[in-house]
Amino acid sequence: MSVMLRGVHHIAIIGSDYARSRRFYVEVLGLPVLHEVYREARDSWKCDLDAGNARIELFSFPAPPPRPSRPEACGLRHLSFVVSDIDAEVARLATHDVTCEPIRVDEYTGQRFTFFSDPDGLPLELYEEI
Structure with missing residues (x-):
């Protein structure tokens, strides 16, 4: 089965x-x-x-x-959220004093993404799907 x-x-x-x-x-x-x-x-x-x-x-x-997350620790690496407009979401997060890394382009999919952290340093990702 x-x-x-x-x-x-x-x-x-x-x-x-x-x-x-x-x-x-x-x-x-x-x-x-x-x-x-x-x-x-x-x-x-x-x-x-x-x-x-x-x-x-x-x-x-x-x-x-505490759980180590950087440098690349073994285990869950990050949690990723899908967004349709990454620029708007990065700007919205900035109004809450959340700093995102520079937006990058996934070399395999061509989609844009960025990382930021939650209050405990857990790495979170925004991944744009249009």
Whole structure:
């Protein structure tokens, strides 16, 4: 029997400061909240965000250890979001004091992309599909 993956269900992110991370993903990136709950037994928040074709699960935990991401650490490299107008999105992010790297062109697809970071330094990408 062959099992076929049908897509990505969710990406889980642990923020060092839940309120700061929630504000960034909801207010700055504009991801709608689907469900949010405080889990008292774990002293942890869990917020499900609508990221289009997948969800982002934003978590808080008491004193999470830092995870290296630069230089290129083994593991998940970055999270990429599709946009239709990268220039407009970079300009919008700048109004929230989010700095993006210079826009580059993917040498294989010809599409434009850029990177920026969330409040904990998690590398995020904007990838333009027109």
